[in-house]
Amino acid sequence: MPDKRTIRRRGVLAAVGAAVTATVLAVTMGSTAHAATLYSDDFNDGDSGGWSKSGGTWAVVTDGSPVFQQSNATSQLARQFAGQTGWTNYTVQARVKPLSYGSAGLAALAARSSSATKMYRLALLGNGRAELQAVNGSTITPLGSAAGFGAAGTWHTLRIEVSGSTIRGFVNGTPVGSATNSLVAAGRIGLITAYASASFDDVTVDSGGSTPPTTPPPTTPPPTTPPPTTPPPTTPPPTTPPPTGDQLVVAPNGDDAAPGTLAQPLRTIQRAVDLVRPGGTIALRAGTYAPTTNIQVLKNGTAAAPITITRYGTERVLIDGEQLPHTPAPLNGSIPNAERGVFHIEASYWRFVGLEIANGPYGIFCRDCGNNVFDRLVTRDNYETGLHIQGASSGNQVLNLDAYGNRDPRKNGESADGLAIKEGSGAGNVVRGARLWNNVDDGFDAWEFLSPILVEDSVAWGNGVNRWGFPNFAGDGNGFKMGGGDPDDPAVAHTVRNSIAFDNAQGGFVDNGNPGTMTYSRNTAWDNGGTGFNVSRSRSTLTGNLSVSNQTAVSMGTSTGSGNSWNIGGTWNDASLVSTNPAVITGPRTSAGAIPTSNFLHPVSGAAVGARI
Template sequence: MPRTAPLAAALAACLAAAATAVLAFGTSATAATLFSDDFNDGNSSGWSQSGGTWSVVTDGTPALRQSKVDSDLARLFAGTTTWTDYTVEARVKPLGFDGADRFLGLVARSSGSTSFDRLVLRNTGRAELQAVRSGAVTVLGSLPLTVTTGTWYTLRLEASGGTIRGFVNGVAAGSGSSQSATGRIGVQTFRATGSFDDVIVTTGGTTPSPSASTSVSPPASPSASPSSLPSQSPPAAGLYVAVNGNDANPGTIAAPLATVHRAVTLAQPGTTIQVRGGTYLLATNIQLLKSGTAASPITITAYNGEKVVLDGENLPYTPGAVDSSIPRADRGAIHIEGEYWRLIGLEIVHGAYGIFGVDTSYNVFDRLTTRDNYESGLHLQGASGNNQILNLDSYGNRDPRKNGESADGLAIKEGSGTGNVVRGARLWNNSDDGFDAWEFLSPVVIESSVAYGNGYNRWNIPDYTGDGNGFKLGGGDVDLPAAHVVRNSMAWSNSAGGFIDNANPGAMVIERSTSWRNGGNGFDFADADATLTRNVSAGNGTAVSLGSNSSGSGNSWDLGGTWNDASFTSTNAATITGARTASGSIPGSNFLWPANGADAGARL
């Protein structure tokens, strides 16, 4: 059954005050999870149905499915009508539509079966935020979006006071007047089928006090703490680890294990390893060599949002000698070669690589922090595909053994494998690049991510050679193209380029992204067969470098005029580089939004 926070009714009475406090600059509050459901229990108990045919099915993991395509309005509701200010988030996958202008989506503040706020994915090429009052629909905002069946989208509704805001994959879809001050959550379809999963309702969180300065060189570092995670009851196959545990224990919450290593040894497909808060000093690295399955992945997660730090300072090659190589098995405080793993809410530090994966696929890396490692924070290579990297913070990684030229925040390189997706990443102050796809020959999709402050020698490394690009999109010693995709992302204050092809001749797509105050080119696609649409370049060493095969429209260099600091509504990065939201997303702000209202650049 869904996991509802204790005393939800009592909490509901104070939600408005709590949310008001957390939304005010310079204040902080503790996030509370009111409700969550990942449907791993195999049912939709706790939800009330109106129309449609609903069931829990296996869709990678258990998920809620509406399978009656001709249903005019299929709805499920949960929660209470007394909930006021809250955020609801869910993953939504459209599966089929029975005609044009059909939709499915997420509901907040439902005060009745026909009155609610709603964020929907329409099969006419857009997402739409709506206020619905007694069946009458008012469109509050929309976002151009090609809605693809079989693709997961993360939808989020933020209800605060009289305002409702909607986001799709972290991109703002609009805001406006909420139709009600209170109400339940829900999911809906209109003549469509789809899956819904990982529903979470939160109130509160931590909001940083913004700096009065507009300087971003170097920008302030966000908190390294993992985002708050939903409370979860242990599954039957659960194991617990705690700093005061013992590996001779059975691994229950009352008698936990002492090491993640022992839990991994005992784990089988479907096992969830819950790690209690504390710092775990690793004597050997954690090797994930076995595999889960599509229906039963193996999960390692921070218990109930507690701060878990896996510290690899005592491992070999931390750091390695100059010009030395690291044996494959020693790469990574967490070394993964298995498949169908889910790593959630962990902080990995001081390793020879934070996480290193080779020939590994179908994994989810969710709300992780990889910082201050002696190589890249998170690195995947070889035959690795269908990995999801969600809401990663990776910073301060450096490599004295290679004079700073190898340690990226995130690297997917030297290999191939389709289906790799990066969403909501923040990659900053790394010695080499924010993101690097050197010699990775399959398309990688990057959405709603930022890279800043990379390529500066903050560690006094001798003979420093760090590159310093925000997003380095392939290239290398091989001449094969890779059609990487970047959407709604930002690069700023990197020592070299913002977004570069690095001599990759592939048919790349760069959409609605912003490059600001980078030392080199804002956008460098001199060798690619790239399509660039509605991007913004301002204050860089050079605005753009395009070769004869690259094209596009609606970019700042197409629109003309002078693009500089004054071109933006805000140049204060304090909010989006501050504490993440309770759901792990990058907090929204008007940072680097065009002041002239141009429909270009990223919106985070």
């Protein structure tokens, strides 16, 4: 069913249209004439933030220095992906050390991974050869090969160059292959093993040198929202200059006049945000931070030097917004833009890692923001949406988010979601590994976001239940709401794959009136109070999805599908599933932050339908 909000014109979109164009042009690799570092990871921070796992046993371990290792030599396919699906012309390089090979084993670097099974791959093989390959599912097309590479226990430097339809591969500077191939035009980078174990290190991505534009790229305009109106403090802020190093340490018992070292930490997160420079890290010591004004993130990092705010080591950090204004706002009240969020972000190239954010007027509110990474966050019990991205926002990655218990007394449950990317536009926003549960409205909401979003490997459950006793309850209760809004909104082609919606008050996966050509592949809807897959007002394509024990299995309209549970026939009920116990998938995450794997909702028959998480 449609979102219960009043349908209205989007004043924000008219204002941000130029900003969207500027942002996309500025960050799209094909529009730049000179090489620039778009991504790098040497794993020296001890974690795998920014990478998305598909199979295998991965961990950052020490091999002289920190490396990213896949240790399960029997895994049929183990993959980690990073970067943006819109990347086109670039060079990716990494050091790769095979540790052991099984029969037909390989360790590889990938470029232009448009999916987990479609990419270009430079593989070290157990037979002592390196091979440049075009991979399309089970079809492997060799583009070149060279002997004398791949010895186990030896580091190799692999490099793939993709420019237009030209694909080149090098091992230790030696050409392996150069070919013309048009299998895939854009995609992420990947680290891959098959029946092998291997270590990976020093991953870099540099943009290609395509023809320069005839006019200089536009610059991102300043935020249109006025600065916060909070009165100035009665005492002037500290004037201590920032330290010369690239890390600022903050502790609840610190001092904002201190230099921000481990021995002399700062006290407030805002002071560290004001001092940090591009490439710097803000490390928060354990404890509870309870700001009385929200944390304003208004300056940019850069693609080559993003700014990171993270917990110190594995210490638990809680940022509690209960003392902020609007916690909660009164019934039918409004929250000024600048006061939305414990973190209010109007900036690009930041990484938020390992933080817990609760009881705020929104947990994180990110407006007109781009190329940020939200990694292993917990946003819970906020008085609006847990993590909210809006306006001219592109290239943001939401990875392994837990968002639950978010509610909005001011609207009787009408709008507080676990995760929302709404009321705006911008290419390249990605959600992976999210768990969104017991939120008052929806798990995920893409209301009036007019650019495609990718959602994968995520789970939404228990949303839309009035746990707070709100009168005139207005929560919608969908697992994944994929757009919708004004009747004259353009069609948007969102993608949802390998995700699960269960036990939501209404729909599992719903188009909400978005007429777009959306793609739903290998998802599972189980035990939802409404329709498992409601795509009746879109032109979607559904492949390999599973709908069991919902009030209604599917509402297709003019959408099309194949290989879904309702296409292949048979009896589909709880008895046809290996397990209906969600204890593992809803339990503690793995040490790497991933959702733990289980046989939850897998078909007893082994049919290739539904998600595998």
